[in-house]
Amino acid sequence: MIALTKTQRIVYSFFAQTVILLLLFSAVYLLGGVKFLGADPLADGLPYHQVNALANVLLQLTALTGLLGGGVYVVAMTRADNRLKDETLLVWLSRGWTLLLLLAFFAGFFGLLEGRSLLELPPVLDIALGVLLAAFIYVIASSAAERSAVVLIWLVGMVLGVIGGAVGLFPANDFLMDRALRALAVGLMWNIGYVLAAVALGFWLIHRFSNLTPAWVETQLNAVAGLLALAGTLASLPPLYTLGTSDFVRTIGGFGTVIIPVCYLIYALHTYKALSARNTTVTLAAQWFGLGGLLLLIGMGGLGALAASPAVSQWTAGTRLSDTQMLLTAFGILALALGVINQATAELRGQNRRVTGLMPFWMIAFGIVGGALALGAAGLTQTYLERILGVGYLETQRLIVPLYAGWMLGFVLAAGGVLIYALGFVARRVEAISETA
Amino acid sequence: MRGTQVFFLICCLLGGAVLLAAMTSLRTAQTPASQTVAAGYHLWRSYGCEGCHSIYGQGGTYGPDLTGIYAQRGDTYLREFIANPAAFHPNQRIMPRFGLTVSATDADGNVIREGQTEQVVAFLQWVGQPEHAGNFPPRVIAVSGTGGMGLSFANPEAAGQQAALSAAERGRQLFSSTPAICSTCHSLEPDVVVVGPSLYGIADRAWYRVTGLSAEQYIRESIINPGAYVVDGFMDAMQKNLGDVLTSDQLSDLIAFLMTLEEAQS
Numbered sequence: 001m002i003a004l005t006k007t008q009r010i011v012y013s014f015f016a017q018t019v020i021l022l023l024l025f026s027a028v029y030l031l032g033g034v035k036f037l038g039a040d041p042l043a044d045g046l047p048y049h050q051v052n053a054l055a056n057v058l059l060q061l062t063a064l065t066g067l068l069g070g071g072v073y074v075v076a077m078t079r080a081d082n083r084l085k086d087e088t089l090l091v092w093l094s095r096g097w098t099l100l101l102l103l104a105f106f107a108g109f110f111g112l113l114e115g116r117s118l119l120e121l122p123p124v125l126d127i128a129l130g131v132l133l134a135a136f137i138y139v140i141a142s143s144a145a146e147r148s149a150v151v152l153i154w155l156v157g158m159v160l161g162v163i164g165g166a167v168g169l170f171p172a173n174d175f176l177m178d179r180a181l182r183a184l185a186v187g188l189m190w191n192i193g194y195v196l197a198a199v200a201l202g203f204w205l206i207h208r209f210s211n212l213t214p215a216w217v218e219t220q221l222n223a224v225a226g227l228l229a230l231a232g233t234l235a236s237l238p239p240l241y242t243l244g245t246s247d248f249v250r251t252i253g254g255f256g257t258v259i260i261p262v263c264y265l266i267y268a269l270h271t272y273k274a275l276s277a278r279n280t281t282v283t284l285a286a287q288w289f290g291l292g293g294l295l296l297l298i299g300m301g302g303l304g305a306l307a308a309s310p311a312v313s314q315w316t317a318g319t320r321l322s323d324t325q326m327l328l329t330a331f332g333i334l335a336l337a338l339g340v341i342n343q344a345t346a347e348l349r350g351q352n353r354r355v356t357g358l359m360p361f362w363m364i365a366f367g368i369v370g371g372a373l374a375l376g377a378a379g380l381t382q383t384y385l386e387r388i389l390g391v392g393y394l395e396t397q398r399l400i401v402p403l404y405a406g407w408m409l410g411f412v413l414a415a416g417g418v419l420i421y422a423l424g425f426v427a428r429r430v431e432a433i434s435e436t437a
Numbered sequence: 438m439r440g441t442q443v444f445f446l447i448c449c450l451l452g453g454a455v456l457l458a459a460m461t462s463l464r465t466a467q468t469p470a471s472q473t474v475a476a477g478y479h480l481w482r483s484y485g486c487e488g489c490h491s492i493y494g495q496g497g498t499y500g501p502d503l504t505g506i507y508a509q510r511g512d513t514y515l516r517e518f519i520a521n522p523a524a525f526h527p528n529q530r531i532m533p534r535f536g537l538t539v540s541a542t543d544a545d546g547n548v549i550r551e552g553q554t555e556q557v558v559a560f561l562q563w564v565g566q567p568e569h570a571g572n573f574p575p576r577v578i579a580v581s582g583t584g585g586m587g588l589s590f591a592n593p594e595a596a597g598q599q600a601a602l603s604a605a606e607r608g609r610q611l612f613s614s615t616p617a618i619c620s621t622c623h624s625l626e627p628d629v630v631v632v633g634p635s636l637y638g639i640a641d642r643a644w645y646r647v648t649g650l651s652a653e654q655y656i657r658e659s660i661i662n663p664g665a666y667v668v669d670g671f672m673d674a675m676q677k678n679l680g681d682v683l684t685s686d687q688l689s690d691l692i693a694f695l696m697t698l699e700e701a702q703s
Binding site: 035036039040043044047048049050052053113114115116117120149153156174175176177178179180182183184187188192219220222223225226227229230232233234236237239240242243244245246248249252253313314315317318319320322323386387388390391392393394395397398 | 441442444445446447448449451452453455456458459460462463470478481482483484485486487488489491492493494495496497498499500501502526528529530531532533534560563564569570571572573574575576577578579580581582
């Protein structure tokens with residue numbers, strides 16, 4: 001039996017919700033992926049666009065729930081009583097969040113999601129999401145006992161995520177402007193905001209698993225976050241290239257081909273330095289931190305940089321290479337969130353112990369990297385056949401089915417890892433009691 | 438510490454400035470979208486088309502990019518495809534049938550109620566105009582075709598069996614199977630009208646239907662361009678895209694079969 005404050009119980013519930021959402025996402029994503037393998041018997045009953053919309057919404061909510069849980073935990077740890085200042089408001093907000101998750105899932109289940117890729121939440125739920133996030137940010141920011149770099153950059157990341165959501169809600173009668181707003185919204189959320197929040201949490205993990213000094217962590221986080229914000233900005237420009245932006249934008253964006261990989265390489269070097277100075281902590285925080293760094297390096301630093309080149313982007317826009325970049329970036333963010341869940345859950349349970357075991361880590365790591373390699377190869381082949389040689393879309397898709405099979409095989413492995421992660425999370429739980437106020 | 442905080446701030450400001458500059462440099466649409474196009478755009482969003490298709494390289498990847506689809510396929514093909522996607526590209530990914538309405542016209546052919554299908558097609562036409570699409574894509578993204586690569590996807594065994602049949606026999610099979618499925622509308626029994634006229638004895642009639650056209654030419658023209666010679670008493674309702682859907686060999690096989698339909702033999 002362990003005693004938890006209300007804040008800690010809420011953090012714990014956020015972590016549990018993240019694991020459940022990740023499990024749901026994996027199942028829905030698999031269902032969508034299978035449709036790429038051949039004729040789809042569910043084409044009319046459960047069309048791809050509905051499955052894909054639900055998967056995208058679940059992915060976003062998984063990332064946000066994990067980042068929120070981590071943020072609340074980190075800030076609560078800065079306070080002597082391990083609870084946020086306005087705990088009552090936090091309780092109501094967490095209930096609102098759970099309700100939002102349920103509504104979003106059922107909206108997706110009944111085909112009520114919107115038709116803008118990666119911005120599929122219906123406007124009412126999108127507004128509710130923005131309001132809830134803003135309220136969470138207020139509660140967390142007002143509770144922070146110390147303005148550390150981890151807290152500040154996590155806050156900046158989440159605020160950018162909220163701004164991105166708001167930009168996505170802007171009405172646009174002109175389709176070109178609609179495309180631009182979508183690109184800006186998705187870029188602010190996934191390329192900049194969520195990455196910053198996740199990396200801030202990742203650097204908080206360094207305090208736990210490494211012998212590096214807190215001053216080093218704080219200083220380096222500021223520098224790395226600045227570089228990643230810049231890299232994320234440049235990685236958000238490619239979708240605008242096809243919308244008739246000026247040559248100035250293409251030129252600036254083109255610099256991303258060099259700047260983005262350099263920024264992510266510097267982040268990767270920090271990851272390496274932290275991993276090479278590990279202490280005796282046995283939780284899997286270090287492993288997840290390393291995986292997050294690797295996936296972000298490949299997704300943003302590699303494929304993001306490739307797409308930043310206007311000469312490349314005009315051929316690859318809208319191919320499976322874009323999906324590969326998104327998959328790797330999202331799982332880079334999720335890996336960091338899972339690292340926080342591993343570490344914070346162990347602390348909440350009062351144990352220096354692996355919360356979920358090593359097997360799910362390797363399954364997810366190999367599954368995602370292997371699946372992304374196959375999907376990336378499919379994207380490259382698609383670009384060459386369909387865009388350069390002029391082979392028809394349908395013929396190209398039939399030719400790359402074996403690569404899709406590799407992608408699905410990898411993701412089945414990753415989904416198995418997520419399932420074992422969830423089972424481990426539940427199986428190793430410790431009965432908790434709420435601390436009396 | 439303070440120095441790196443300032444560095445972070447400068448990076449954020451720089452990033453914000455770049456995004457702002459990018460957004461303000463956007464070219465606005467030179468041709469204002471009509472109400473029909475706006476309605477099509479609304480349908481595009483509400484039916485979740487972007488979940489599968491992309492435009493300007495943004496969106497889903499389950500279906501082809503549709504930036505230049507109007508220029509490739511044209512109005513008639515797109516309307517028929519939207520009405521019944523399953524009839525096209527059999528045994529491959531199938532677009533769901535969304536049941537969009539079509540325009541209603543009066544006796545003089547004037548549109549009295551605009552259909553959703555026409556709105557979506559107008560939207561696709563708008564996005565593909567060069568002033569909106571810019572230089573994307575740099576090369577046409579074809580929906581189907583081998584791009585001159587000579588790729589073959591046919592089952593060799595089945596292909597061998599097909600080749601062993603006579604052209605008329607292949608045409609007979611084609612008559613009642615995809616992609617044409619002529620038997621849906623045309624009977625081979627005398628005086629039996631399904632939708633279009635019965636094709637019983639067509640080989641005996643085709644040669645004198647249009648002066649100057651042989652029987653084969655008349656049948657070929659009637660398949661590719663059905664509105665050209667509508668049989669008295671029937672409406673111009675035949676599928677207009679058979680010229681795109683059928684390969685030239687399939688068309689020849691179908692004609693060979695129809696040329697066997699003499700009155701005694703039919």
